[in-house]
Amino acid sequence: MATSYRKSALFRPTHAAEGALFEEEVIRKEKRKDPPRKALSGFHRMPDRYGFAHLAKVLVSGERLEMLNAVDRLRGRSRVLAELACFSTFQYVRLAAVSHLTNDSEALADVAKYCPYEDTRASAVDELSSDRAYLLDIACSSLFRDTRLKAVSLVPDADTLAKVASRSPNADSRNAALERIGGDTAALRRVSEESPYRKVRMSAMKGLSSHVPALCSLLSSKHPELRKKAALLLSSSVEELDDVDALTEIAKLSSSADVRYLAVGRLWKHPSALRRVVSESRYRDARSTALMLLSDAVAHLDDAGLLADVATLSPYGDCRSAAIERLVGQSAALISVASKSRFKDARALAVDKLKGDVPALKNLVRLSKYCDTRMKAHRMVADPEVFESELAKILG
Numbered sequence: 001m002a003t004s005y006r007k008s009a010l011f012r013p014t015h016a017a018e019g020a021l022f023e024e025e026v027i028r029k030e031k032r033k034d035p036p037r038k039a040l041s042g043f044h045r046m047p048d049r050y051g052f053a054h055l056a057k058v059l060v061s062g063e064r065l066e067m068l069n070a071v072d073r074l075r076g077r078s079r080v081l082a083e084l085a086c087f088s089t090f091q092y093v094r095l096a097a098v099s100h101l102t103n104d105s106e107a108l109a110d111v112a113k114y115c116p117y118e119d120t121r122a123s124a125v126d127e128l129s130s131d132r133a134y135l136l137d138i139a140c141s142s143l144f145r146d147t148r149l150k151a152v153s154l155v156p157d158a159d160t161l162a163k164v165a166s167r168s169p170n171a172d173s174r175n176a177a178l179e180r181i182g183g184d185t186a187a188l189r190r191v192s193e194e195s196p197y198r199k200v201r202m203s204a205m206k207g208l209s210s211h212v213p214a215l216c217s218l219l220s221s222k223h224p225e226l227r228k229k230a231a232l233l234l235s236s237s238v239e240e241l242d243d244v245d246a247l248t249e250i251a252k253l254s255s256s257a258d259v260r261y262l263a264v265g266r267l268w269k270h271p272s273a274l275r276r277v278v279s280e281s282r283y284r285d286a287r288s289t290a291l292m293l294l295s296d297a298v299a300h301l302d303d304a305g306l307l308a309d310v311a312t313l314s315p316y317g318d319c320r321s322a323a324i325e326r327l328v329g330q331s332a333a334l335i336s337v338a339s340k341s342r343f344k345d346a347r348a349l350a351v352d353k354l355k356g357d358v359p360a361l362k363n364l365v366r367l368s369k370y371c372d373t374r375m376k377a378h379r380m381v382a383d384p385e386v387f388e389s390e391l392a393k394i395l396g
Contacts, residue, residue, distance in 0.1 A: 351377055
């Protein structure tokens with residue numbers, strides 16, 4: 001008994017040994033623990049059939065309902081939806097994609113311009129039916145005739161139609177837009193002025209054939225054929241016209257001598273308009289008639305330019321002389337007459353009126369194309385008395 005007690009006491013661990021054993025046990029347990037697992041995102045916990053990575057396969061080879069659900073999940077992803085609208089071989093996928101592109105007009109316009117499927121293009125155009133800017137773009141730029149014409153049919157205002165008729169590189173949409181403009185005078189006038197296509201301009205002019213104010217405004221067009229056409233269309237109304245600019249253009253451009261004569265005659269109270277006819281008309285009869293009327297009015301002319309024109313060009317000697325007399329003291333105008341007039345008497349009289357104006361005479365010596373005028377001016381400057389005075393001024 002005593003022996004057993006002593007044996008157990010001998011092998012009983014001390015307090016320090018117990019502590020060491022406990023620590024070893026704790027360490028072993030810690031080592032056996034698995035490392036903590038990272039929390040999985042909701043996306044990865046989701047079954048694969050709901051993940052975006054799986055959508056591509058569904059959209060290419062899934063069942064109809066699965067495909068439509070997949071398209072619904074792509075709402076707001078314009079780039080993917082546009083790809084589906086253009087390239088999916090399934091009509092219901094394309095149309096569903098278009099319906100989700102409502103807030104992306106640019107993507108819809110691209111579908112309407114480039115998608116090879118007519119139904120999808122039509123749906124895209126319908127989505128853009130209230131957007132004039134994109135309808136204009138499609139009407140001018142779509143690769144497909146049916147889509148261009150549909151866009152034109154949806155354009156709500158004449159101003160946008162005028163832009164299509166003027167700008168579109170495609171004759172079908174230009175003609176359709178021009179037809180829809182109808183009798184809108186302002187739009188037709190805009191097309192006739194702005195279109196780079198001659199055939200379109202002339203077609204627009206046909207719509208203006210009975211609108212006198214619009215035709216009058218086109219008499220100053222930058223396009224020569226429009227001015228000529230407007231003058232022709234206005235010829236029948238020349239006796240009723242009061243617009244001075246319109247009458248001037250008709251007098252200059254009309255191919256009918258009778259119409260030109262009537263137009264010039266109605267300008268007798270407007271010397272400046274007559275002057276324009278004299279200097280710009282390519283018809284000799286119009287120029288001579290206008291000049292005759294200017295010559296008759298010489299006593300009432302106050303403008304130096306008009307008087308110089310009469311003095312230079314008038315076929316009537318008395319009118320030339322009267323004009324030169326009224327130009328005394330206006331050196332620049334007299335120099336112009338002396339330098340340019342084909343009538344010797346007018347040149348000589350103009351030089352006489354410059355007597356005493358040495359700088360003007362010196363200019364004539366250099367500028368006149370007529371030898372007699374240059375020599376006469378030279379003699380007047382070389383006169384001893386005049387020349388001595390001139391030298392005195394130079395020498396101070």
